[in-house]
Amino acid sequence: DAGVTQSPTHLIKTRGQQVTLRCSPKSGHDTVSWYQQALGQGPQFIFQYYEEEERQRGNFPDRFSGHQFPNYSSELNVNALLLGDSALYLCASTLTSRYTDTQYFGPGTRLTVL
Amino acid sequence: AQSVTQPDIHITVSEGASLELRCNYSYGATPYLFWYVQSPGQGLQLLLKYFSGDTLVQGIKGFEAEFKRSQSSFNLRKPSVHWSDAAEYFCAVGAGGTSYGKLTFGQGTILTVHP
Numbered sequence: 106d107a108g109v110t111q112s113p114t115h116l117i118k119t120r121g122q123q124v125t126l127r128c129s130p131k132s133g134h135d136t137v138s139w140y141q142q143a144l145g146q147g148p149q150f151i152f153q154y155y156e157e158e159e160r161q162r163g164n165f166p167d168r169f170s171g172h173q174f175p176n177y178s179s180e181l182n183v184n185a186l187l188l189g190d191s192a193l194y195l196c197a198s199t200l201t202s203r204y205t206d207t208q209y210f211g212p213g214t215r216l217t218v219l
Numbered sequence: 220a221q222s223v224t225q226p227d228i229h230i231t232v233s234e235g236a237s238l239e240l241r242c243n244y245s246y247g248a249t250p251y252l253f254w255y256v257q258s259p260g261q262g263l264q265l266l267l268k269y270f271s272g273d274t275l276v277q278g279i280k281g282f283e284a285e286f287k288r289s290q291s292s293f294n295l296r297k298p299s300v301h302w303s304d305a306a307e308y309f310c311a312v313g314a315g316g317t318s319y320g321k322l323t324f325g326q327g328t329i330l331t332v333h334p
Contacts, residue, residue: 109262138320147223147309147324148263161321195262199320207253208322210263 107132109198109211117217118186126181126214130198136160137179138208139171140195148195154179155201183216191218221246221312225325232300233333240295240328242310251313252293253322254284258306266308269293280304305332 110129118124130137136155140148150163154173173179177198183190193215197208222245232238244250251270255263267278274286284295293310307329311322 136320138322140322145326147311147326148322150321150323153320155320163321197263197322201320207265207268208320209265210255212262215260 109196109209111194111196111211111214113214114212115215115217117219119219120186120188122186123182123184124186124216126183126194126196126216128179128181128196128198128211130177130179130196131209134198134200134209135177136199136201137173137177138197138199139179139181140197141165142193142195142213143189144192151181186218188218191216221250221314221323223310223312223323223325225308225310225328227328228326229329229331231331231333234302235299238295238297238300238304238330240308240310240330242293242295242325243291244293244310244312245291246312246314248314252284252286253311253313254278254282254293254295255309255311255324256306257309257327263309266295300330300332302332302334305330 112127138153139151142148152162153160157173168184170182193213195213196211199208224243253268254266266282267276269276269286307327309327310325313322
């Protein structure tokens, strides 16, 4: 049973560029959440996708957008990259119908903005 | 708004010693509480969770945590630490219902284990 997978593992971009990160949820899960973890900090919630729609959003600007596909996989897009966007981006999946279920995290994508 | 405070940024213990990592939360209703562990360069692994019922929760790797509503705390404990427990530990709180998916994390506690 595959867990949550993310690609790519590492990414280097320059300021102003755009980036797309990808996530495949754990088998049987239908809900994907994205978190940003800056160095030395705890993860911060970006948004959550369920039934191909954004269900919740944290305090992140519109430069951060996402998408969920019919197979439940998800993408995180960041436009007009800033130096401060450098972080580990974590994807987590769960099953909404089991509201006491836990979120399972992927290994993350390390984004460096130069 | 929910929040989590982990007062200890860094803790050092000797192998075989007992461990307690502190976590205080702020949330208006009954919280869902979690402890995750993160090794360097890795994602988060769930150690244990509390949703309801018995306030003493057992997790993986010999960890346990106790929910104390009166103190708004959810401290993580282990009776005897192993060198492989060295990692960063995060406490998190989640809301219920349709908001359950949003987790709010503390800043983390780095655990160093001396031989």
